Amino acid sequence: MSGGFILREGWVAWRRSGLAGNLAMIALAIVSAFIMLFSGFQQTVDIARDRLLGGFEIEAFLQPGRERNLDEVSTRLGNRDGVREIETITREQAAELFAERHGEDLTGLLAENPLPASVILRYDPGAISADRLAMEADEISADPDIEDVAFEGELLARFEQLSGQVLLIAGIAGAVIVLLSVLLTVQAVKVAAKTGESWARAVFLVGGSHGQVRGPLAVSGLLMGLFGGLIGVAVIGGAQWLLASSPWIATPALRAILAALALPALVGWLGAARRVRAGG
């Protein structure tokens, strides 16, 4: 079996497929574009999550009379897993902050400073979740030097629930769209492969081997997939590159590009090969 014959005739079969081949290529480009879009959407959700979680913190208030332990408590809490940054606030600093927020008049009414010293813990976004934050708060509350903790756990839990739901819905919708596109693509590839049937029959009649009949048509399907994949990656990936200056859009991930090229090529190859098998 000649590889040159298969590649040459595969290229001719792809050109011969005409409108059907172009429709198959467009359908494959849509599959590729959806893979890129879904990957980009997932990246954007991750960026949003990181940005949101980067602002979350637990504030641990010291027991009255334990202010002298502030540095020691700060070091102890700072060594906890996932803590990215720690900030200490003395009673005096707390009073100044209170005065800034609520005015000197209100502070003047207080006979003495009632505000406790505190330690603010900020976490690595990747190391935190709503459940983890609640557990951290419980554990820190159990520290003998700590009287109470404050954190916005409910907001985080709601964000996590919402982003999970959005990703799930997008994933299901994306999977359905990709599945439909793949089914449509297989049909379009079959129609495109049908344009090569008289050629395939001619090769069969003059004594061509199975490889010489099937190979070129499968190669034509592969070419449709590759060209479709390249179009999808170029359009969506190109748009992502252009918009990469936006803080919410990441540059295309390599694995998404590879998947967006490989899946259409595979669908094109298998669709054409199946058509040839079905057509004898």
Next chain:
Amino acid sequence: MIELMRASKTYDRGRGVRDVSFRINKGEWVLLVGGSGAGKSTILRMMYGALRPDNGDVIVGSHRLSLVKDKDLPTVRRLLGIIDQDLTLVADRSVYRNVSLVGEVLGWTKKQTRVQALRVLNRVGLHAHLDQYPHNLSRGEMRRLAIARALVAQPFALVADEPLIHLDHETATSIVELMAKIHAQGTSIVLATHRAELFDGYPVRKLYVENGELREGTP
């Protein structure tokens, strides 16, 4: 030599051929005569391995087809020159390239392909149409092109399914004359047709096919 030995083939829809036996010797010209759906095409397709008989066997040259694996059937087809009923010309290949396809498939050199293709195109009278495409040819010329492609690898037998269908009397006669020349040069021919009268006067053996059964002699 081609021989069918009690070959039977039944399709899902019920029709086919039953217990067909005959032998085509070297240099013989055999007609399979019968109406539409009689089973002529089924017999020819069993000869070149496009259909496997349910029972019985087919011998082509030294090959007993029941012992030949599917992947080795192309070797058997290369011994025959096959002309399908719909001709299966490749629309986007010129006359020359329809014939040179054989050389490409068989792995000939370009020079060998060219020499053989021009020889056979000259023989069927299409040497002036090398760069034309099938859709530019008349029906008779299309038949000649299909015959040229079937002959280019110098097969020992030509297997033709209804090569005269849809042709006017004059064109059909010219194709029969071409077949006679090919036969005179030593090529065996087995040909399915429902226009047996056009072969009167030629050295043909007629086999009649009716309802999937074969018999020699008169209809």
